[in-house]
Amino acid sequence: MRAALVERAAEMLARREPVTLRALVEGAGASTMAVYTHFGGMPGLWSAVRQEGFTRLTARLATVPATDDPVRDLAALGAAYVANALAVPALYRAMFDTAADLEDPAAAAAPFAALVACAARAREGGRFAADSDPEAVATRLWAAGHGLTMLVLTGVLPAESLEGHAPAVAAALFVAAGDDPERAHRSVRAGWATGTPSR
Amino acid sequence: MRAALVERAAEMLARREPVTLRALVEGAGASTMAVYTHFGGMPGLWSAVRQEGFTRLTARLATVPATDDPVRDLAALGAAYVANALAVPALYRAMFDTAADLEDPAAAAAPFAALVACAARAREGGRFAADSDPEAVATRLWAAGHGLTMLVLTGVLPAESLEGHAPAVAAALFVAAGDDPERAHRSVRAGWATGTPSR
């Protein structure tokens, strides 16, 4: 029942239906108490839904293959991250509604950890400066991608601006981390195409 | 009455109280219908509140003086932008809840226009490349700042990360736009201190 409720909530989010307690349990053939026995209330349900969002994101990022070009891989991870957000926009927004009360905070940190590991590889491989901070690079890439994504999801920026700006910002950050500008742009172009689905 | 209601809603947001219709009108000595005559309902009230948020942001950015170093001014604008968001976090989040139904979209675009104008000055002054796109630079700076700010406001990142990452990202973007790395960092450092209030 637990999993069915979370899944149905995610479906309702994807279908842009308002996720209300009664509408949720009705379609699941349950009653309102099911949510309270399993999640302790709607906030608990939302925590589980956000957790599910991070789980799906982690799974999607895991499909990005690691090549011998870590900078390209960073761009590919960024593209996959953005693609996931665009695929399930309401779920993505719910994920970042608040950072509190996540059931498994470690699982939520997995996507970020993947970025950090990739940035560390770029440093060890000599692409980034020896004194560059992989965690800082990952944080900046993540924050920039998140901001761009959020502005698109809320309708402030048109969807096309993601294609145009995200790779440029990523390349700028990689150059700042020590990569050669020309190489950075090549790697980002290749990586972005890898992480972006079916075009 | 109109202005009083909007102001009170902003106060409640600042005080982290839930902005509910009845709690809103009670403190204002009005009845629920006041909101309906003036705003047509709660969504209309929220539109007005978001408009107020953009108005305050524009006013705050206007206090940033223009110097003969446009790159420094860009950083100062960014710092002021972030400072405003941290000063009224709930209002900032409400501003970007959705982009629809703003009463005066032009006023909401004013902060962005200030960034674009500054980036254009940097290009004319030779700091940015002659073929750089001021609107693109402004968009990328804005998106990165927005993402960093949102992650901090939602509690995903600690507040200190703003100080650490925002200037670094800004400098990276300016260098990508054509500025000299050393000069960019100097200007950003100076500008960030200018736009950050009282320290």
Place this chain on the structure above:
DNA sequence: GGCTATACATAACACCGTCATGCAAAACGG
């Protein structure tokens, strides 16, 4: 087989946004 504990249904509760109705005061036209 009896006992306990867990999972769920029922139904009521307080609160939310909304709106039909009514009324008083301001604005207006003669």
Place this chain on the structure above:
DNA sequence: CCGTTTTGCATGACGGTGTTATGTATAGCC
């Protein structure tokens, strides 16, 4: 200056929301 209209707001009710006290049936255990 008085009657009419319009505007601004109070009252009260309605449906929908999350929550929870109460009852019940099913499963697991000794």
